[in-house]
Amino acid sequence: MYYLGIDVGSVSTDIVVIDENYNVVESVYLRTKGRPIKAVQEGFKYIKEKIKTNEIAGVGTTGSGRHIAAFLVGADVVKNEITSHAVAALSLDKDVRTIIEIGGQDSKIITLENGMITDFAMNTVCAAGTGSFLDRQAERLEIPIEEFGDYALRSKNPVRIAGRCAVFAESDMIHKQQLGFAVEDIIRGLCEALVRNYLNNVAKGKDIKSKIFFQGGVAANKGMKRAFEEALGCEVFVPKHYNMMGAIGAAILAAERQIKWTNFKGFEIADVKYETASFECSGCSNLCEVAVIKCEDKVIGYFGDRCGRHSGKVAV
Amino acid sequence: MKVTFPHMGNVYIGAKFLMDGLGIDYVIPPFNSKRALEIGSLYSPEEICLPFKIMMGNYIESIERGADTIILTGSCGPCRFGEYAELQMKILKKLGKNLDFVVLDLPSDIGFDELKRRINKISSQSPKPKKEKYMALVNAYRIIGLIDALEAKAHDRAGYELNKGECKGLLNECKKKLLETNDPKEAISILKEYHKKMDEVKISREKKxxxxxxxxxxxxxxxxxxxxxxxxxxxxxxxxxxxxxxxxxxxxxxxxxxxxxxxxxxxxxxxxxxxxxxxxxxxxxxxxxxxxxxxxxxxxxxxxxxxxxxxxxxxxxxxxxxxxxxxxxxxxxxxxxxxxxxxxxxxxxxxxxxxxxxxxxxxxxx
Missing domain, CATH: 3.40.50.11900 (Rossmann fold)
Incomplete structure (x- = not known):
């Protein structure tokens, strides 16, 4: 039997299939592009070729789009990203004490003790240093994001970049470029600035102990890994499936639940046409923006109403 | 005189029955919403804390409904709440709203005479005899105590309830019923009834x-x-x-x-x-x-x-x-x-x- 894990994030949608021993059998990594339903469907189209619907014994969803994904595929477990990431890391190594997770628009720190989360934090008011920002800088410098880290590793003399704010960091980078610094040095400087920002904001006041795991999409960036190692003075491990850890965690949580009958609707939903629309509810002064999901002109669900007038959940 | 007051949880319930008891006309601001917050943020200093902004929204929405006197508890205390009343008065004045602010500060800050003068501003508008005014205060205090206790009970029992959502449902039902009456005595009996209902909600103490x-x-x-x-x-x-x-x-x-x-x-x-x-x-x-x-x-x-x-x-x-x-x-x-x-x-x-x-x-x- 297999278990399915889906992580619908701001930037990427990851789908993994794991077996009973939590080994990854299949995985797909897609860009969400603001269309979570379509991303999940595309992923299913790919997996459908390899795995049959009736082989799936449980489904877990996570990420910022976990609710809509759960609704779409019929999930058995809907979990937040923090728990999912921790569960996935613990399944690889029971001794992990700190997880640094940097995704598309989130950065998180999770501290663990004896295989149990003891504390966590997420970026609150600032997204400087997350994947979206690095993406944008790579684009601006016309360097493929995949090679961004290699550029940083080639640098001998990093330039100091102001990393407090994403916009000012960009201004500072442009300024340094105009002064004639090498691109490699600027990129390494940027990595160091982002690590500084992370340690001063997200990780402020947290005890960072090794073993340290670095996961999330940004972990692909070797420059960031090295900057973390230099700042923390110890080795930082990047797990093999660093960019899918959330989905793996969700799948493990579904497997742990040991449910008899899964709610899974099947990979066939990849071929169903879904439409989304939205309206502003005028039932009260809250004026909730309600999203509607339609399947072949039939309304199948509502999201975003606070009172449950449309979605039928417990009323506030 | 038509008084109003900012929202803060169940405060409106106590304030409503106080005014009902005193026989003074009042406006309960519409429940806090995105609109109140938007209006409030528009007229508030950007760096001020969130309660200030929501309260400003409450005032303006009440003024739209005819309120001309705002009652607010004050504090000359060492946090920004101490300057709320003064700032809000100034902002509303600049907006051309003509209203009265009655700020109830502690006597240790403004002296007994000043507090008495301020309270008098409201109570002199009440047509009721002195004894009834006193009773209105006592009843309002009881009502706010009862609703807070009911809420606390619901919050505690929600973890143990067998039928999910029952505690929350009862609490909301009670609040709705309270708004339908203008009689403090009836309000107290409604609250007592719901306390009893809340006690009877099926719970399991084994649930941890x-x-x-x-x-x-x-x-x-x-x-x-x-x-x-x-x-x-x-x-x-x-x-x-x-x-x-x-x-x-x-x-x-x-x-x-x-x-x-x-x-x-x-x-x-x-x-x-x-x-x-x-x-x-x-x-x-x-x-x-x-x-x-x-x-x-x-x-x-x-x-x-x-x-x-x-x-x-x-x-x-x-x-x-x-x-x-x-x-x-x-x-x-x-x-x-x-x-x-x-x-x-x-x-x-x-x-x-x-x-x-x-x-x-x-x-x-x-």
Whole structure:
């Protein structure tokens, strides 16, 4: 039997299939592009070729789009990203004490003790240093994001970049470029600035102990890994499936639940046409923006109403 | 004269029946909503804390409905709440709204004569004889006490209920019924009836729900709109909640106990080890409650405060030491008009997960 894990994030949608021993059998990594339903469907189209619907014994969803994904595929477990990431890391190594997770628009720190989360934090008011920002800088410098880290590793003399704010960091980078610094040095400087920002904001006041795991999409960036190692003075491990850890965690949580009958609707939903629309509810002064999901002109669900007038959940 | 007052949790219920009892015309501002916040933010200084902005929204929405007098409790205290009334008066004046502000400060700040003069401004408008005015006050105090107690009961029992959503449903039903009457006596009997109903909600004491204490800045923990309905969210997750601070707690501790210097004595004593001095607002209370709730066997605490709240920033930096010393998880949440709900929800869910998994771990070890 297999278990399915889906992580619908701001930037990427990851789908993994794991077996009973939590080994990854299949995985797909897609860009969400603001269309979570379509991303999940595309992923299913790919997996459908390899795995049959009736082989799936449980489904877990996570990420910022976990609710809509759960609704779409019929999930058995809907979990937040923090728990999912921790569960996935613990399944690889029971001794992990700190997880640094940097995704598309989130950065998180999770501290663990004896295989149990003891504390966590997420970026609150600032997204400087997350994947979206690095993406944008790579684009601006016309360097493929995949090679961004290699550029940083080639640098001998990093330039100091102001990393407090994403916009000012960009201004500072442009300024340094105009002064004639090498691109490699600027990129390494940027990595160091982002690590500084992370340690001063997200990780402020947290005890960072090794073993340290670095996961999330940004972990692909070797420059960031090295900057973390230099700042923390110890080795930082990047797990093999660093960019899918959330989905793996969700799948493990579904497997742990040991449910008899899964709610899974099947990979066939990849071929169903879904439409989304939205309206502003005028039932009260809250004026909730309600999203509607339609399947072949039939309304199948509502999201975003606070009172449950449309979605039928417990009323506030 | 048509009086109004800002929202803060159940305050409107107490205030409504006080005015009903006094026979004074009043407007309850529409319940807090995005609109109130938008209007309020538009006319407030950008850096001021969230309660100020929501209150401004309340005033303006009430003025639209004919209110001409605003009643507000004051504090000449060492946090920005102390300047709320003055600033709000100035802003409304600049907007060309012609109204009266009645600020009820403590006699220790403004003297008995001044307080008497201010109270007289309202009570002189009441056609009722003196004895009835006194009774109106007593009844209103009872009503706010009863509704706060009912709410606390619902929050506690929600973790144990057998039929999910029953406690929350009863509480909301009761609040709706209270708005339908103008008779304080009837309100009291409705409240008593619902207390009985709440006691009869089927619960299972074997269920061992996660128990969480809500601590922090008084306005943002009491007013559900400002904390994105955290208590409703937790009740839906089957968490049992305790929140000590409530409007009736405030009245009892600030108005009745303060002349004797006994305000929140137990909580402040508990805070002594970590924060021996008052830092304004309810910063010391927040620290004290964290200590008390860990001693009372709660699984964790959630601190909520508005961005830029001075007293709570002090307590926030102390909470990690308590967390470490007492092995007691505490989550701090900051709210303002920019708060995104998705990240907020994720943090709450992850924190409750943490508490659940922690407990399972402790159980499996024994």
């Amino acid at each position: 729900p996660v128990r969480v204490a809500i601590i922090g800045e008084i306005y943002t923990i009491i007013e559900p709109f400002s904390n994105l309905y955290i208590e409703d969210k937790l009740m839906e997750m089957g968490v049992s909640i305790k929140r000590t601070l409530s409007p009736s707690w405030w009245v009892y501790n600030t108005v009745i106990l303060s002349p004797f210097g006994l305000t929140a004595k137990k909580i402040r004593d508990a805070a002594k080890e970590y924060l021996p001095l008052g830092v304004g607002g309810h910063g010391q209370e927040c620290v004290g409650e964290a200590v008390l709730s860990s001693e009372e066997g709660f699984d964790g605490a959630i601190q909520i405060f508005p961005l830029g709240c001075m007293p709570e920033i002090v307590s926030k930096s102390i909470l990690p030491s308590i967390s470490r010393d007492k092995n007691f998880p505490i989550l701090s949440l900051v709210v303002d008009e920019m708060t995104g709900e998705a990240g907020y929800q994720t943090r709450i869910e992850a924190f409750i997960d943490l508490l659940e998994r922690r407990r399972r771990y402790v159980l499996s070890r024994n």
